[in-house]
């Protein structure tokens with residue numbers, strides 16, 4: 198996950214490969230709650246691990262439900278409808294911005310009469326819940342508003358006897374209200390002698406496919422609800438949730454929409470593998486958003502499907518504009534809005550008023566951000582009409598606001614395929630954690646850049662602070678980090694262990710040895726054939742040895758490819774001696790970092806002592822000067838600034854000041870308008 202203020206996506210050209218999507222949010226949260234309402238244990242497989250499922254699990258634990266998480270497998274030991282919070286005081290449940298937790302939990306607790314308060318983030322307190330509360334009150338539930346009437350936070354309390362068995366609920370704001378009632382009311386009629394409960398839907402029911410998911414899952418847990426059209430539902434007496442032991446969560450069909458769209462935009466080529474393959478969701482899905490496939494086909498996508506897989510290629514190009522009632526796919530319809538940027542003509546998406554009460558006002562957010570890219574957008578009460586930028590020159594490199602809305606962030610990543618070859622800046626990319634924490638990683642693993650992957654080079658002498666600066670820059674920009682010195686250190690370590698002296702006589706043997714090495718870098722650790730060798734390569738004699746092997750031309754050639762392959766999306770920060778001169782001569786920013794030898798020796802001394810190595814300052818200074826001399830005088834790739842490198846002497850600068858300096862140079866090179 199990119200927990201950084203913004204992520205710059207370079208212009209993308211192509212996409213192909215296989216993606217395994219995380220579990221569906223709607224199914225995960227419904228299943229977790231239903232399992233909690235059963236007697237006994239249900240093992241939920243392939244559950245989504247995201248912000249919204251975490252708040253659900255935390256709430257269930259607070260209510261005394263057994264929860265055991267092991268990756269994407271969650272074992273829930275239910276309470277059979279008798280929650281047992283750990284304290285006698287009303288449970289205080291914080292539900293973030295998860296509508297799929299707030300609405301059903303409110304209904305279940307109210308119907309069971311469990312005293313509790315339910316709150317969330319500020320946006321959750323702007324999302325309506327009044328229609329659900331009105332329906333619950335008809336059933337004798339006690340629900341009070343703690344803030345504004347009609348919105349969370351709310352308090353539920355013991356149920357009264359004053360209940361009706363025919364309840365009406367409005368269907369035109371959010372289908373989650375009906376879902377919540379359908380999940381909660383069976384708890385009130387466990388005996389065959391109870392009365393049936395009739396639920397009447399007033400007005401047109403929106404997002405019907407989500408109700409189908411609910412009914413489908415209720416049946417999986419042993420409760421059959423009678424449905425008469427979409428306006429009347431009957432909860433039968435004798436309803437009891439029964440643990441199905443194992444439940445498999447389908448991959449998220451809404452998340453699939455971004456990869457379907459990407460395939461339709463940028464998966465060319467006719468080879469069998471020239472496609473985007475999605476595993477875990479397909480034609481047999483119970484999720485309404487699978488109907489996005491039809492809409493994408495109508496726009497021109499070439500899609501094949503099986504029971505639980507999809508394969509997408511570019512079909513018609515440019516895409517075809519559509520005019521579509523999107524009531525049945527409210528979430529995935531957002532993806533169509535961004536596909537519209539690549540269509541000929543104006544695309545109109547209708548019947549999407551529910552966008553206004555989601556994570557943000559999605560209608561207005563979508564219009565605002567599409568316009569930043571150069572599109573012409575008309576925004577109505579319940580529709581949006583999008584006309585793409587009329588020519589290449591109208592496209593803009595935009596800074597996209599994401600409104601703490603995962604779908605805004607995921608949708609607008611698709612703008613990186615723009616024909617103008619412009620990068621896209623996504624603000625607050627971590628908002629995707631709501632449903633797909635590794636979304637950008639998954640997309641970037643399959644996508645190819647239109648040009649070169651952006652690279653920042655930091656070269657300079659030993660202990661000038663290259664590694665510190667480069668790794669910090671990488672962290673702030675969400676880029677990969679290449680510590681090229683570590684490769685020479687690993688080579689020196691392996692050659693020394695193999696008993697090879699580090700000179701020209703043994704060059705061929707060292708080169709052969711390199712072919713067998715398989716160094717792996719992850720999370721700041723360095724693995725060599727399964728051994729964590731991070732400490733061994735930092736021993737104080739290893740710098741000098743690395744410097745010796747690095748002077749051998751064969752060694753440098755053998756390590757070239759490995760270094761170039763480190764340039765992966767979304768970008769790379771590389772530190773070393775010849776990053777700017779030899780390895781990445783095309784890099785848009787090269788920094789030559791220096792500090793006085795005394796400053797550097799002093800820094801290295803402190804660093805070694807802090808890491809438990811014993812070292813004498815005067816020896817270090819001498820070693821460092823010897824290394825400077827060897828590194829600058831060797832015949833291949835000597836240490837010297839690239840012609841276009843920016844010099845930075847950080848003798849008098851702290852780490853943060855150095856980072857800020859280079860960041861400001863980098864940001865000044867980007868084309869983003871200050872929007």
Ligand SMILES: Nc1ncnc2c1ncn2[C@@H]1O[C@H](COP(=O)(O)OP(=O)(O)O)[C@@H](O)[C@H]1O
Pocket residue numbers: 658659660661662663664665666772800801803804847850851852855
């Ligand atoms: N600008 C700076 N000011 C003070 N100390 C620094 C600065 N940059 C790096 N250091 C410290 O100097 C030491 C050497 O830095 P390092 O990044 O390992 O250098 P290099 O990769 O150039 O050999 C580290 O302990 C680091 O914390």
Ligand SMILES: Nc1ccn([C@@H]2O[C@H](COP(=O)(O)OP(=O)(O)O)[C@@H](O)[C@H]2O)c(=O)n1
Pocket residue numbers: 658659660661664681682683685686740743744745747748772773774775776824828
């Ligand atoms: N791109 C690079 C990186 C390191 N090296 C060599 O490898 C040695 C160790 O590199 P390093 O970056 O880990 O060294 P320090 O600067 O941290 O001391 C350097 O002294 C260089 O001789 C190189 O030749 N080319």
